[in-house]
Amino acid sequence: MNKRTMFLAAALSLSALTCHAQSSTEGFWTTPTIAGYGKMHALPKAAYQPQAEKQYKIVFALTQGAKTPSAVNPGLDHVARTVNLYVASGVPIDHLKFVAVAYGAATPLALNDTQYRAKFGVANPNLPLIAALKAHGIDVSVCGQAVAEHHFKYDWLDKQVTLALSGLTTVTTLESGGYVLMPL
Template structure:
């Protein structure tokens, strides 16, 4: 009988703990977008390990290769760049110390298209452009692989003016790594 009561008490305690924990995750202020507003949801952990240091400069090249499942959705890879910005700034790192470059290729290539050409290709406005605008205002460079543009039969003059045309994602990543950038594949 004691083992049954102990088991029931343990299960009840675990269930109560889960419901309290789940309730906080559902709270409207649990997920925030403090810097890149409305993009890159994050939950800040003040005592989390491996927090960026405010006095350091962070150089990261993001290799964006995954596009959205639907053309009317923001690229999840681009949204993760926004999450990185939000996490670093929430940790106290000023935007001026973030040297971030995001280069799109593969199925993420279309995120770089201007609105008119994106609409022709997919029948909807380019949902990535508002995020690209916000990231650019925060000093983040958004680039697209010239080789991927050609592979997708996208003309170079279809690229949104806020996006930099690079020779290739391969050369962008390796050139920046040689300059001390860390690679973050997304």
Template sequence: MKILKGFAAATLVGAMAMSAATLAQEKAPDGYWLTPTIANYGRVHLLPDAAFMPQPDRTYKIVFSLTQAAKTPDVVDPGLDRVARTVNLYVAAGVPLSRLNFVAVASGPATALVLDDEHYRAAYGVANPNLPLIAALKKAGVTVAVCGQAVAERHFDFAWVAPDVILALSALTTVTTLETQGYVLMPL
């Protein structure tokens, strides 16, 4: 009888482990990386016992300064993808989206990532790969803005800025204004 109980317990544990493995594979086809909130962007690896975990009962205010362009115009801007990663990390750690106050402001070489598809295609010959991510970020409550001074410096028309993006006076004033409101600067 004891052997039978031990066998049943081992079988149950094995079945539970298989279910967990199957669940992990469903969440992450490659078994390692997940995109729990911003689907297909900002891949994260869950580490539930890691140090410096975000606290679910706290509010986080971050302004991301996006200043680098992607290496080629047909790929998502890496800074914008890191904003998605940050959202995914906080949510995976148990912080509700309602406690994330995130603003991403593009300037300098990153300015073009906010162009509407028509004008991005005209400039680079490909569809703007950043627009689906900008829409997903907006849906998650992230504000994506662009420096109005950078738009002018690059000779883009203000009307060419995608509808999901806010036209700011400048990145300089956006960052400093938000910092005085308690936001932490994360340069990307």
């Protein structure tokens, strides 16, 4: 084979592999309950499946910021993934008692769109996800102490977000009520 023929054969092989890889992942990731957020892959025969008849109480401690202001907060996206995993496993949505509390670097996710745009120059990408979580009974809250530490005003918070006294008291109060802590 000459060099041109070898190059074309290699390019065609690579193209075929790429097409196969793309087609084999179609439908692999789904977002069955929180549409467009919290990608998950169903594994119905995997160990440690949630039990449909049980209630699950989780407080998510969101402490990390997004990589860029235009990206959804990864911890908040993991809350959506958790909802998707439980519901896809057969747990009714009303059996999920989930509270996400943002503090530290995650605090800005709670800003309304006007204030987020003023600070970061882009729309708040977290607000559609917060709305979707709220629509399914998931409370998204923010630490009031972190709001003050960031020099944000309380009326800058989006109306969908619950203002909590603090992340510390939210976590400990909910844990004393039977919630499990999931740090994200």
